[in-house]
Amino acid sequence: MEGRATRVVLVLWVVGVLLFLFIPIATIVVFAFDKSNIQSWPIRAYTLHWFSVAWDDPQVKSALWLSLKAGAAATVLALLLGSAAAFGVHRYRFFGREAVSLVLVLPIALPGIITGLALRSFFTFDGINLSLVTIIIGHTTFCIVVVYNNVIARLRRTSGSLGEASMDLGANGWQTFRYVTLPTLATALISGALLAFALSFDEVIVTTFTAGAQNTLPIWIFGAIRLGQQLPEVNVVVTFVILLTVIPVAIAAKLTGGGGITRSSVRSAADG
Amino acid sequence: MTLVAAPEGRSKKRVARTSAALWRRPWLRATLTLSPPLAWFLVIYLASLIVMLVTAFWTVNPFTNNLQHGLSLANFRALFHAPIPTIIGRTVLMAALVTVADIIIAVPFAYFMARVASPRARNALFVAVLLPLWASYLARVYAWIVILTKDGTLDWATQHLGLGSPNIGYTNTAMWLVFTYIWLPFMIIPVYGALERIPDSFIEASADLGARNVRTLRSVLLPLALPGIVAGSIFTFSLTLGDFITPELIGSGSNTNMIGNVIYDNIGLANNLPFAAALAVVPIVIMTLYLLAARALGAFEAM
Numbered sequence: 001m002e003g004r005a006t007r008v009v010l011v012l013w014v015v016g017v018l019l020f021l022f023i024p025i026a027t028i029v030v031f032a033f034d035k036s037n038i039q040s041w042p043i044r045a046y047t048l049h050w051f052s053v054a055w056d057d058p059q060v061k062s063a064l065w066l067s068l069k070a071g072a073a074a075t076v077l078a079l080l081l082g083s084a085a086a087f088g089v090h091r092y093r094f095f096g097r098e099a100v101s102l103v104l105v106l107p108i109a110l111p112g113i114i115t116g117l118a119l120r121s122f123f124t125f126d127g128i129n130l131s132l133v134t135i136i137i138g139h140t141t142f143c144i145v146v147v148y149n150n151v152i153a154r155l156r157r158t159s160g161s162l163g164e165a166s167m168d169l170g171a172n173g174w175q176t177f178r179y180v181t182l183p184t185l186a187t188a189l190i191s192g193a194l195l196a197f198a199l200s201f202d203e204v205i206v207t208t209f210t211a212g213a214q215n216t217l218p219i220w221i222f223g224a225i226r227l228g229q230q231l232p233e234v235n236v237v238v239t240f241v242i243l244l245t246v247i248p249v250a251i252a253a254k255l256t257g258g259g260g261i262t263r264s265s266v267r268s269a270a271d272g
Numbered sequence: 273m274t275l276v277a278a279p280e281g282r283s284k285k286r287v288a289r290t291s292a293a294l295w296r297r298p299w300l301r302a303t304l305t306l307s308p309p310l311a312w313f314l315v316i317y318l319a320s321l322i323v324m325l326v327t328a329f330w331t332v333n334p335f336t337n338n339l340q341h342g343l344s345l346a347n348f349r350a351l352f353h354a355p356i357p358t359i360i361g362r363t364v365l366m367a368a369l370v371t372v373a374d375i376i377i378a379v380p381f382a383y384f385m386a387r388v389a390s391p392r393a394r395n396a397l398f399v400a401v402l403l404p405l406w407a408s409y410l411a412r413v414y415a416w417i418v419i420l421t422k423d424g425t426l427d428w429a430t431q432h433l434g435l436g437s438p439n440i441g442y443t444n445t446a447m448w449l450v451f452t453y454i455w456l457p458f459m460i461i462p463v464y465g466a467l468e469r470i471p472d473s474f475i476e477a478s479a480d481l482g483a484r485n486v487r488t489l490r491s492v493l494l495p496l497a498l499p500g501i502v503a504g505s506i507f508t509f510s511l512t513l514g515d516f517i518t519p520e521l522i523g524s525g526s527n528t529n530m531i532g533n534v535i536y537d538n539i540g541l542a543n544n545l546p547f548a549a550a551l552a553v554v555p556i557v558i559m560t561l562y563l564l565a566a567r568a569l570g571a572f573e574a575m
Contacts, residue, residue, distance in 0.1 A: 003485070006485070007388065009380075010380055010383070010384045010388060011384070013380045013381060013384070014380075014381055014384045014385075014397070017377060017381045017456075018397075018400060020377075020453065020456075021400065021401070021404045021453075021456065021457075022400075022404070023419075024412055024415035024416060024419060024453065025404060025407055025411070025412065025415060027415050027418060027419060027425055028411055028414060028415040028418065031418060039418055039421075039424075040423040040424070041423065041424060041425040041427075041428040042428060080308070081308055081309040081312055082309070084305045084306065084308055084309050085305075085306065085309035085310070087305045088302060088305040088306035088309070089306075091301075091302070091305075092298065092301075092302040092306075094302060094306075100306075100310065103313050103317070103318070104309075104313065106317070107317060109510070110510070110514075110556070110559070111510055111511060111513055111514020111515070111532070111555055111559075112514060113514040113515070113516060113532050113535055113536070113552065113555075114321075114324075114514060114552055114555065114556060115317075115320075117324055117535060117539070117548060117549060117552050118317070118320035118321045118323070118324040118552075119316075119317075119320045120539065120545070121320065121323045121324040121327045121545060121549055122316070122319060122320035122323045122324070124327075124339070124545060125323045125326075125327070137316060140312070141312070141313075141316060141317050144309065144312070144313075172287070172288045172291040172292060172295075173291030173292070173294055173295050174287050174288075174290070174291040175291075198406055202406075202408050202409055202410070204409065204410055204517060205514075205515075205516070205517065208516075208536070208539075209539060218408075218409075218410055221410050221411075221414070222410060222517065222520075222521075225410070225414055225417065225521055226520060226521060234414065238408060238410065238411040238414060239411075241408040241410070241411060242407045242408045242411050245406050245407060245408055246403055246406060246407050249402075249403070249406040250399075250403070253399065253402070
């Protein structure tokens with residue numbers, strides 16, 4: 001319906017928005033190669049020096065290690081709990097079924113600070129010391145819904161007759177699960193796991209409230225920016241984090257055809 | 273056939289017997305699959321929310337710094353003492369302005385994606401919108417410090433254009449810009465979803481009935497896009513209400529304080545968990561009201 005002039009304006013608008021979305025990210029990546037330790041534009045000389053400085057920094061190393069451990073553990077737990085919830089909600093009719101989907105979405109529907117503060121109050125109340133375990137508990141809580149969304153979306157698109165056919169051919173419940181259900185779910189599980197890991201690896205708000213004295217990588221970054229220290233290293237670490245979250249998400253998008261990565265896919269959860 | 277490749281002998285029989293037993297008892301299967309995730313949410317998450325609400329009624333002993341369990345309304349009363357009402361007002365205003373800016377930026381973009389772009393371009397734009405959403409949140413906030421700071425990228429650009437230095441680093445304007453940037457994808461996606469679902473025939477019918485483009489936009493497209501806009505606004509509004517990273521990194525203290533970073537400061541420096549819990553009730557109440565209003569507008573169908 002739009003005329004030529006409208007089209008030109010729309011195209012310019014889209015280009016403008018894309019620049020708005022990507023210039024900041026590009027800026028930070030470029031600054032990772034800045035030789036100067038005081039950041040100012042334009043950059044005078046480029047170097048890879050800060051990459052080796054960041055790599056040799058024991059604080060960065062231990063923060064990275066902690067983030068990887070927390071991400072791996074939260075991903076495994078979220079994978080088990082999220083797919084179990086998806087199976088249960090998809091397969092059975094029971095009282096309070098709609099409420100289940102709502103509760104699972106709450107940790108990402110409410111502002112992260114609420115989830116973080118609630119968990120912090122809980123740990124304080126129970127006298128639980130903040131540690132890697134409490135970080136994992138926090139991450140798992142908000143990662144479950146990502147796996148759940150991916151798995152339940154796949155279950156809805158898969159016909160139940162495949163499982164029935166398998167049973168008719170004499171397979172028992174375990175065999176049907178192992179040789180029929182699991183293969184149809186494989187890519188949904190993988191993409192759910194990748195997204196959960198990306199979400200956990202980059203998370204800072206809930207982690208701030210559930211981490212003790214130890215730093216995850218985002219907490220280290222947050223602290224360094226706040227104090228204005230080691231900023232050249234921050235540029236490098238942040239570039240690394242961008243890569244490590246975008247790559248799994250890109251793979252997950254390929255596996256699910258794009259639908260699975262809308263971080264805010266509340267709808268699929270809310271339909272129950 | 274690989275179907276028979278299950279474990280051998282006795283264990284094979286046991287597996288078969290167990291699955292048969294489970295098959296005959298659907299309620300048992302349902303309980304076994306659902307209890308672990310539900311237990312996690314009941315025992316950890318919902319319990320945490322309740323403990324947080326209870327904590328809001330406690331106080332901190334000023335001498336020992338210990339938590340005193342009890343039923344005191346002191347923390348809720350403190351919400352009405354300066355500067356907290358100003359901070360709540362600033363946060364809500366900020367959330368509203370960010371939401372408006374994101375709507376203005378997102379609607380034409382989403383319109384182009386949904387109704388003008390070729391399928392290939394549409395997919396590319398979809399990925400282009402989603403990737404920043406996942407690319408490290410801290411990195412994107414930090415990028416704006418580098419851009420907005422004195423002698424930053426923006427200063428350089430405006431000076432070359434002969435506009436002088438904008439000097440908006442560490443102000444409310446800077447926070448508004450950063451929030452608008454960070455949450456933009458959360459607005460584009462649901463608006464796109466709503467616009468994409470409008471059948472072409474609606475627009476043709478509008479034209480056949482003599483409506484010009486502006487009239488079609490106002491009377492057909494925008495009303496049908498509204499649920500998507502409301503859905504997006506839930507995210508932009510809620511995320512701004514609870515954020516503490518941006519006020520902490522982009523803001524500069526007392527003139528830029530928001531609910532999120534006051535809660536954060538009460539966990540760290542001030543060490544007053546009960547007051548933080550009481551303050552956290554404010555965004556919960558605001559979002560509950562917001563969600564009820566959104567449901568009345570039919571936003572949940574559009575997410």
